Amino acid sequence: MKYILLNLKIEKSFEEKIYMSIKKNHSLKExxxxGIDVKANYLAEIFSVNELKDVLKDSEFNNLPKxxxxxxxxxxxxKDFEGLILKISIPGINILDENKENVIVESxxxxxWNDLVNYCVEKKFGGIENLVLIPGTVGAAPIQNIGAYGQELKDTFLELSGVFLDSVDEKSFTNSECKFSYRNSIFKNELKDKFIVTSIKLRLKKNPEINSSYKDILDELRKSNISNPSIKDISNIVASIRRRKLPDPVEFGNAGSFFKNPVISLTQFEELNKKYPGLKSFPVDDRYVKISAAWLIEKCGWKGKQSGNVGTYHNQPLVLINYGNATGSEVFEFAMEIKESVQTKFGVTLQNEVNII
Ligand SMILES: Cc1cc2nc3c(=O)[nH]c(=O)nc-3n(C[C@H](O)[C@H](O)[C@H](O)COP(=O)(O)OP(=O)(O)OC[C@H]3O[C@@H](n4cnc5c(N)ncnc54)[C@H](O)[C@@H]3O)c2cc1C
Structure with a gap:
């Protein structure tokens, strides 16, 4: 790629001067x-913790939004991003420690993310195989505690390291310090946009318990006559279900589920369920129930609907699609119409899962 438009001079501690490539007025479409076509004033691709600290300390970028x-x-x-985008591309997967039962993998x-899943599945390290084919990077996985098909990142997460944007201090966070919950963590709340994850550590199992509790997985296992599945079987099955159910962003621009599944009180659930039998739900605890956002959206008539360049995916109405050259505002307005109709019909407030910039 040819994009060196501005050279940033960086003083290294050993007084060697290096030049890092920073792109200026760069399109973010790719x-x-x-696939929204907006621009950023500056884009820095970061390959190490030292590079990250150097950029954060550079006076040229001190006062810019990041x-x-x-x-x-x-x-x-x-809209265009008037500031500096820090694209985190820090590489490397390492085994830090292992015994008969467990292995600690750092990434x-x-x-x-999917490369890490495949690496672990190939080595028969269990715990993240159900999270196969979730797009994105390892560093973003803790931000919303990614989850799918009965597994969540928090189940195997040990700790992460990173750097504060303002002070440029390094810090590690343990599992409990990350305050994980359903599609949530401290990094979406108190530390939103304040801390950059540079690496994570997972504790995986060498003799893992297979998680095949999801109906779709069980159906596939039955169909394929697999009675004693390996983690490789599970990751293959989840991958094929996902390919069938979800749109490929290369074909249709999308960001997966646009909304979270709402968590409501048991009382509200019982009232809704009486009025709308068949309401799809998952138990949370003895006071709360998670209900299917896709079900609510479908019942409001949005499944497969299209308006201009934006629509819901025909197989999964929770996924909004950029059918052409939609602007971010068009997608956002479409999402807000959906939200309003679910609120009106069911009295349930949908929350965005996608980060709106
Ligand atoms: C087709 C499709 C299917 C999906 N399926 C699922 C699914 O099953 N389960 C699920 O949980 N999600 C799913 N997602 C959502 C998405 O893949 C995850 O949220 C993923 O973790 C985002 O990773 P990313 O690197 O693309 O993050 P980005 O979109 O680049 O960023 C997401 C947020 O994290 C922040 N961030 C990113 N990197 C860092 C970092 N290093 N340090 C600190 N903050 C950071 C950003 O500022 C932003 O707020 C899906 C998305 C698509 C397109």
Whole structure:
């Protein structure tokens, strides 16, 4: 790629001067899976913790707004970004420690999440096989505690390291310090846009328990006559279900589920379920129930609907699609119409899963 438009002079501690490439007025169309064509004033691709610290300390960028970017698969750009985008591409997967039962794997934040899953599945390290084919980078995985098909990142997560944007201090966070919950963590709340993940550590199992509790997985296992599945079987099955159900962002710009599944009180659930039998739900605990956002959206008549360049995916109405050259605002407005109709019909407020910029 040829894009060196501005050379940033960086003083290294050993007084050697290096030049890092920073792109200026750069299009972000290829850097977000919605395929929204906006620009950033500056874009720095970061390959190491030292590079990251150097850029954060550079006076040229001190006062600019900053945005941390991984694979751009959970972001909707509604306008140009007037500031510096830090695209985290820190590489490397290493085994740090292992015994008979467990193995500790460390991964750089810029590693493609699915590459880490495949690496672990090939080595028979269990715990993230159900998370196969989730787009994006390892560094973004803790931000919303990614999850799918009965597994969440927090189940195997040990700790992460990173750097504060303002102070440029390094810090590690343990599992409990990350305050993980459903599609949520401290990095979406108190530390939103304040901390950059540079690496994570997972504790994986050498004799893993297979998680095949999801109906779709069980159906596939039955169909394929697999009674004692390996983690490789599970990752293959989940991958084929995902390919069948979800649109490929290369074909249709999208960012996966646009909204979270709402978590409501048991009382509200019982009232809704009486009025709308068949409401799809998953138990959370004895007081709360998670209900299917896709079900609510479908019942409001949005499945497969298209308006201009934007629509819902015909197989999964929770996924919004850029059918052409949609702007981020068009996608956002379409999403807000959906939200309003679900609120009106069911009295349930949908929350965005996608980060709106
Ligand atoms: C087709 C499709 C299917 C999907 N399926 C799922 C699914 O099953 N389950 C699921 O949980 N998600 C799913 N997603 C959403 C998305 O893949 C995940 O949220 C993923 O973790 C985003 O990674 P990313 O690198 O693309 O993050 P980005 O979109 O680049 O960033 C997302 C957020 O994280 C922040 N961020 C990114 N990197 C860092 C970092 N290193 N340090 C600090 N903050 C950072 C960004 O500032 C932003 O706020 C899907 C998306 C698509 C397009």
């Amino acid at each position: 850097l977000n899976t919605f 945005l941390i970017l991984g694979g751009g698969s959970n972001i909707l750009f509604t 750089g934040a810029g590693v493609v």
